[in-house]
Amino acid sequence: MFIRLENVNYTYNLNMPFETVALNNINLEIEKGEFIGLIGHTGCGKTTLIQHLNGLLTPTSGKVYIEGIDICQKGVNLKLIRQKIGLVFQYPENQLFEENIFEEIAFGPRKLGLTEEEIKKRVYEVLEMVDLDVSYTERSPFSLSGGEMRRIAIASILSLKPQMLVLDEPTANLDPQGRSKILSEIKNIHDHYGITILLVSHNMEKIAEMVERLLVMNKGKIILDGSPREIFSRHAEQLIDIGLGLPQVTQCFYELKKRGKSIKEGVLTVEEAEREVLKKIKALANNLQK
Amino acid sequence: MNIFRNISFGQYIPGNSLIHNFDPRVKILGCLLIIINLFLISQFWGFLILGVMVWSGIIISKIHPRFVFRGLRTIIYLILFTMLLHLFMTEGEVIFRIWIFKITKEGLINGLFIASRLFILILTTSLLTLTTSPISLTDGIERLLSYFKFIKLPAHEIAMMMTIALRFIPTLLEETEKIMKAQISRGADFESGNIVNRTKNLIPILVPLFVNAFRRADELAIAMEAKGYRGGEGRTHYRELQIHRKDILFFTIITALAIIVGILF
Ligand SMILES: Nc1ncnc2c1ncn2[C@@H]1O[C@H](COP(=O)(O)OP(=O)(O)OP(=O)(O)O)[C@@H](O)[C@H]1O
Numbered sequence A: 001m002f003i004r005l006e007n008v009n010y011t012y013n014l015n016m017p018f019e020t021v022a023l024n025n026i027n028l029e030i031e032k033g034e035f036i037g038l039i040g041h042t043g044c045g046k047t048t049l050i051q052h053l054n055g056l057l058t059p060t061s062g063k064v065y066i067e068g069i070d071i072c073q074k075g076v077n078l079k080l081i082r083q084k085i086g087l088v089f090q091y092p093e094n095q096l097f098e099e100n101i102f103e104e105i106a107f108g109p110r111k112l113g114l115t116e117e118e119i120k121k122r123v124y125e126v127l128e129m130v131d132l133d134v135s136y137t138e139r140s141p142f143s144l145s146g147g148e149m150r151r152i153a154i155a156s157i158l159s160l161k162p163q164m165l166v167l168d169e170p171t172a173n174l175d176p177q178g179r180s181k182i183l184s185e186i187k188n189i190h191d192h193y194g195i196t197i198l199l200v201s202h203n204m205e206k207i208a209e210m211v212e213r214l215l216v217m218n219k220g221k222i223i224l225d226g227s228p229r230e231i232f233s234r235h236a237e238q239l240i241d242i243g244l245g246l247p248q249v250t251q252c253f254y255e256l257k258k259r260g261k262s263i264k265e266g267v268l269t270v271e272e273a274e275r276e277v278l279k280k281i282k283a284l285a286n287n288l289q290k
Numbered sequence B: 001m002n003i004f005r006n007i008s009f010g011q012y013i014p015g016n017s018l019i020h021n022f023d024p025r026v027k028i029l030g031c032l033l034i035i036i037n038l039f040l041i042s043q044f045w046g047f048l049i050l051g052v053m054v055w056s057g058i059i060i061s062k063i064h065p066r067f068v069f070r071g072l073r074t075i076i077y078l079i080l081f082t083m084l085l086h087l088f089m090t091e092g093e094v095i096f097r098i099w100i101f102k103i104t105k106e107g108l109i110n111g112l113f114i115a116s117r118l119f120i121l122i123l124t125t126s127l128l129t130l131t132t133s134p135i136s137l138t139d140g141i142e143r144l145l146s147y148f149k150f151i152k153l154p155a156h157e158i159a160m161m162m163t164i165a166l167r168f169i170p171t172l173l174e175e176t177e178k179i180m181k182a183q184i185s186r187g188a189d190f191e192s193g194n195i196v197n198r199t200k201n202l203i204p205i206l207v208p209l210f211v212n213a214f215r216r217a218d219e220l221a222i223a224m225e226a227k228g229y230r231g232g233e234g235r236t237h238y239r240e241l242q243i244h245r246k247d248i249l250f251f252t253i254i255t256a257l258a259i260i261v262g263i264l265f
């Protein structure tokens, strides 16, 4: 077991008049190599949850185990944990500060005490991982577009060689093109380099077709945990109930089904929908011929 | 890692008590009177009376003493330190001697006076900020300053600057915390190392903080412009401050007490 959360609770401003319960009895297990999506309403505790994975927050009660080690104990090497589990914050472009992109990406490796040679190697390696040209190293991080800045920020986490990458809404505020670009890179990082991924997102469409496992949070709880297909077909009602809704195609098929059409549930992508519709039309045509 | 949890000095706690509802101008002036008094008096009874006055204010305001003490916690060491300095450093009639340290009667008195002075000072200003929302506080200051318009004091501008500064303190604190967390995730270490390294470690926090603050200032300026803001000239207020009878009464009592305490002690 790579990561295990046991009965984790977290309350902001504990024992004050404005205390907020952000996490409510979270139990979660994550294996190496998984590609997980995390969705939920704004304010449901997603960001709070992921900050527990690398010890930035310690639970008010409950336990967090990383590779079997309880990271809330005294004397745990949190630096090592934070290197293993790379956390990319929301709007990571707001943390850039170096003179050029080389230094920006080299920040982490430098703190690890690597040699100049190794640092260089890592910088070029991760630039390739996020599909940016080597010529970028000379440029100032503030001269880039929003999407590029974000990729640099992701690269600066990847340069620590994490085993797991946690991304908090990496596509927020990007245009559709920048969005698909970042998402396809994340997919590539998972498929190609075997890095475990936890992706927080509001973009149901994309997440539905990308991830293998989907977590749905509501009001500080993980209410659903399973494959996207399973969740979108079997728990469609519940998702609509809590106001999250479904991906558009899924929604469309769900409505058709509700109107008594015999049609497959839990369709996730447009391609899949196309196939289903064609199948139906063919069947209809066959019936007519007879 | 809630770094800024302890900063509560100057925080407003909403409420509906008598103290909350006094006109901010009256509260500010009353506060000033008490503070001036604190530095005039030189007898124990004066401090006692002022202390009791401020404390009854806190009781009337129905604010839980926990908030008052939380504000004090950050400053208590400063008070203790100054008190100790006075205790040991004042020449005079020796009443107590440990090793090379000697405590004098004058030192003891001075130390206690200084401590009470600072203590009541903090209590008074806490009472003001705890019971007055930042908006009415700056409103009050603007009105008070506008009495000095005849010496070309830019009252509105000063008040607007204060309002904006107050408005952005929590935002900046929140942002600092976020940036720190992000840099820690990138491998930064703010907890260990010598003083040079620690100072160097501030760069990854300060640069993004300043970049964002300037960007935000720019956006705010444009937004204000777009809403037609053009300074204080002819500007009206949504909530006009009004002096009621209770304000006059309150102010009279404070002034009377202040004068009596000031003269007697
Ligand atoms: N620093 C903080 N202090 C106090 N309360 C907080 C703090 N951060 C978050 N909260 C509260 O905790 C709850 C969960 O917040 P969190 O940021 O984890 O939500 P989220 O799911 O990430 O939302 P979003 O989708 O908007 O990013 C919210 O109700 C929020 O108001």
Ligand SMILES: [Mg+2]
Binding pocket: A046, A047, A048, A090, A168
């Ligand atoms: Mg969030």
